[in-house]
Amino acid sequence: MASWTSDELTEIGHAEELELASQRDDGTLRDPVTIWVVRHGDDLYVRSMNGRTGAWFRGTQTRHEGRIQAGGIGKDVTFTDADPAVNDQLDTAYRTKYHRYGEGIVGGVVNPGARSATIRLVPRP
Template identity: 35%
Template sequence: MDAVMDRTEIVLWVRHASGRWSARTLWVVVVDGEAYVRSAFGRRGAWYRRVLRHAETEVAVGGVRLPVRLLPVGDPELVRRVSDAYRVKYGLAWPGPVESMNGSEAAATTMRLAQAGQVPQLPA
């Protein structure tokens, strides 16, 4: 997962129910050493809906596809910090798209990238 951290964009591969794969380029940000993504189209995003149905997912990094899990983020403070990270990382170059990515619809789709098989840490 370290290879994802410095990327401006990642390619997320999501398996459809039919077995075929589709790719979507996503912006990725890092907060406290963890990578986060959002659906630019909010809950309407096809990849996002598939992930919620537990579709198999992979991230392409350096020509290699790595299995990942996407874990929804429900903590409003963490969602705000992810929004801040989007603003810092992409805001100067793409202010309009960043404001869209930080809107309530897209922010509600914040997900943490975790290695497949990794057990998520529970809050203390």
């Protein structure tokens, strides 16, 4: 399995937003959506504010593959369910990175529904 380079982790992890396009059944990419991204250790994560019923989240569940772009880096990725054991650390990462938006906005990604729709981004070779 491929892993992120140090530069990729830094650039994507520091990016304010990430563009995510999931693959349809026929292999074509859906239109990208703009979402927040956080880094935890050597992994990158995204969450759906609308939980598992969010349109872009459901799109990631079709083939579990797609493309991201952030921090000047474009990468093909696999979407995997995050280990629920990291949810508290990811909540902290979201609050730290995006605190300037206030708890009313950040609360959209640090609630039970969003936590259930946490995706770990795994680079594809």
